[in-house]
Amino acid sequence: MTEPTLADILAAARVISGTAARTPLVPSPFLTELAGHDFLLKLENTQPIGAFKLRGAVNAVFALPGDAGGVTCCSTGNHGRGVAYAARVRGMRAVICMSSLVPKAKVDGIRALGAEVRIAGTSQDDALAESQRLAAEEGLVEISPFDDPLVIAGQGTIGLEILQDRPDLAAILVPLSGGGLAAGVAVAAKAIKPDIRLIGITMERGAAMYESVRAGAPVEVEEVASLADSLGGGIGLGNRLSFPLCRKLLDDYVLVAEDEIYDAMQTLYFEDRIVAEGASVVGIAALKSGKLPQIGGPVATIVTGRNADMRIFTDIVSGKSIQLGDTRVEGRAYAA
Numbered sequence: 001m002t003e004p005t006l007a008d009i010l011a012a013a014r015v016i017s018g019t020a021a022r023t024p025l026v027p028s029p030f031l032t033e034l035a036g037h038d039f040l041l042k043l044e045n046t047q048p049i050g051a052f053k054l055r056g057a058v059n060a061v062f063a064l065p066g067d068a069g070g071v072t073c074c075s076t077g078n079h080g081r082g083v084a085y086a087a088r089v090r091g092m093r094a095v096i097c098m099s100s101l102v103p104k105a106k107v108d109g110i111r112a113l114g115a116e117v118r119i120a121g122t123s124q125d126d127a128l129a130e131s132q133r134l135a136a137e138e139g140l141v142e143i144s145p146f147d148d149p150l151v152i153a154g155q156g157t158i159g160l161e162i163l164q165d166r167p168d169l170a171a172i173l174v175p176l177s178g179g180g181l182a183a184g185v186a187v188a189a190k191a192i193k194p195d196i197r198l199i200g201i202t203m204e205r206g207a208a209m210y211e212s213v214r215a216g217a218p219v220e221v222e223e224v225a226s227l228a229d230s231l232g233g234g235i236g237l238g239n240r241l242s243f244p245l246c247r248k249l250l251d252d253y254v255l256v257a258e259d260e261i262y263d264a265m266q267t268l269y270f271e272d273r274i275v276a277e278g279a280s281v282v283g284i285a286a287l288k289s290g291k292l293p294q295i296g297g298p299v300a301t302i303v304t305g306r307n308a309d310m311r312i313f314t315d316i317v318s319g320k321s322i323q324l325g326d327t328r329v330e331g332r333a334y335a336a
Contacts, residue, residue, distance in 0.1 A: 174250075177202065
């Protein structure tokens, strides 16, 4: 596999046009005042599946030959939904493999798109093993959620759109998990504007890409329950693309705590009237917690998706406490 380039991202933009949306980039007045400069929201929660993952999934699935027997993948939810949606458009079988940590709302959303769901184990690695088995034994084509050049190029169209809309940006805040989004956005953004800063933001516990970059090679981490469940899971010890691209192109990393994610979900809801899952608000959490490095100009963050477990979401906006595995996030009423 070769690293995707800006040319690959431009090609992906043509492929996904008409299936994935070109999403709006809008200012948040409240966060702009807090930051002291324009703070913009790239609303990937407005995609047909409610998340950015549709871009990479469509680019990869649409590249398959017509006689492909079907597709499979492992997913923490949104990639699986994207693959299921793209496969349905093409009339292909899709089998999505997920661990038992994936919220029921995301499992149900994938089934609603006509895909088969396999629940395998308690981690993304377990789901990956099942996806690889299906590819080997049933002839399905496996589509990685992040370590695939077509997936990375598809996600990179977000960076392309952001800088088309605001070429004066000083930085982009990117939710960081397996690195497909961060790598794609960084390839596009750095090619267009080399001095722009790319900041990867993730949760404190189970931050696989962050720990891998610190170690200098992909490492395993313990996968734990989090409000930012979409950022969970490993990056694969054999990672060939997203890890080296993130290590090379991301300028900074920020880790946010569960109570900071809780507060950011409340903030986006009460100040901008936007429903978003925990993984979508880590950029806002970094700003509100004071953890962002100094940035001297306009900033955009990617609101990656809206596919939250609404029972948990409504508890958060109501100020109730949340139990996540062995971690309890204490409730509190929203205060700006």
